[in-house]
Amino acid sequence: MSKRLLYLLGILLTAIIGAYLNWMFCCPPGGKATTKVPAVAPVVKPVTPSPTSYGLAFNDNSKFNYAVNDNFNFEGADFSILKPVSAKVDEGVLKLKDYLEANPSKVIDITGLFKSTEKNTSAYPNLGLARANAVKNYLVSKGISSKQINTFGKLDDSMIPNGTIYQGPVEFGFESMDLSDEGTKKAAEELEALHKEIMAHPLELHFATNSSNIRLTPEQRQEMADIAKYLDKVNDGKVLVVGHTDNTGDAAANMKLGLDRANTIKNYLVRNQILANKIESLSKGQNEPITTNATAEGRAKNRRVIVTLK
Known part of the structure; x- marks a missing residue:
């Protein structure tokens, strides 16, 4: 057999084997082409973080x-x-x-x-x-x-x-x-400065007519923190809570309303970690207005509770 014929037979055999392998791996029995199914990504459940616990x-x-x-x-x-x-x-x-x-x-x-x-x-x-x-x-x-x-x-x-x-x-x-003489003196001076600041800027709370609702500004919250800090460092320190009203209604009713407002603030202070035995509440009623009662604006300013140190 000539070399040319052997060469042609080799090419034919290679083609036959390639066609067979293509049929075996790409097409199932019956001649139907397979459709490649895309892989399904696994479902990842969200991880719930564990609660923190500080000992x-x-x-x-x-x-x-x-x-x-x-x-x-x-x-x-x-x-x-x-x-x-x-x-x-x-x-x-x-x-x-x-x-x-x-x-x-x-x-x-x-x-x-x-x-x-x-x-x-x-x-x-x-x-x-x-x-x-x-x-x-x-x-x-x-x-x-x-x-x-x-x-x-x-x-x-x-x-x-x-x-x-x-x-x-x-x-x-x-x-x-610092319990040295110098340290004790410095601590006393800082406490005195805090006392003066509280007395110079008492916590002043205002109410609508016949209302005892409490709303604090950020500045008033800091004043509250200063009062609490002072009371912690002074054994005989006391808070004085004084209720005031406008002149709407009769004087006796306003005296009671002023005390009710003062006691509302006292209870509020107790809920906010000021000890009850360090709080004294009283009423001035309509007797000490800070401005005129002839206008709505003036009456609003007179309806107040003053919280300061005794």
Whole structure:
């Protein structure tokens, strides 16, 4: 057989084998072409983040350490401690009391945490500061001096509630007071400056006719925080709440209305962590107007409650 013929037979055999393989892999028996089905992407379920939970931790550079998983808890947009408080938290608070009594120069800093999505329902500049003051009052109820407590608020948008509850949105730290003569003098001067500021700019709240609704501006919230801070550092400090009215109606009714308004503010202060035994309320009725009652604008200014230091 000639070389030319062998060459032609090789080409023919290659073509036959190629056609066969194409038929086997591209077409099923019966000659029907297959349609390639696109791959279906797997369904990825969204991951629900786990709630954050901050344990209670007192740590003063190895001089005093106490840590448990439990802590003070709060409902979202609220600043009242959820009860009951864990027995382990109470145990830590009592140990803290013993430590602070043995170390009078020590101060515990309480920082309440809050999220920007939480509505501030308190009278303070932010919900974190209100939570810190709630914890402060709890420590005071266990015998810890408020003079050895500072309160702060801090934004923490990383917190994730467990349902509607924030678990332990409170941090604790320690610092030292300067108890030297110079340090004591400086602290007294700062406290006196705060007293003068509060007396010079008392918290003034206004009401619509026959109304006791409370609306605070950001400036008034800061005034509230200043009053609370002053009361913490002065054992005999007192808040004076005085109700005033316009001259609409009779004098006796206005005297009662003024007292009702003053007591409304007193109750509001108590809800905002001012101790009731540090608040005195009274009424001046229509007797001390600050402007004319002849105009609607003047009467609105006279319907007021003044909150200041006694």
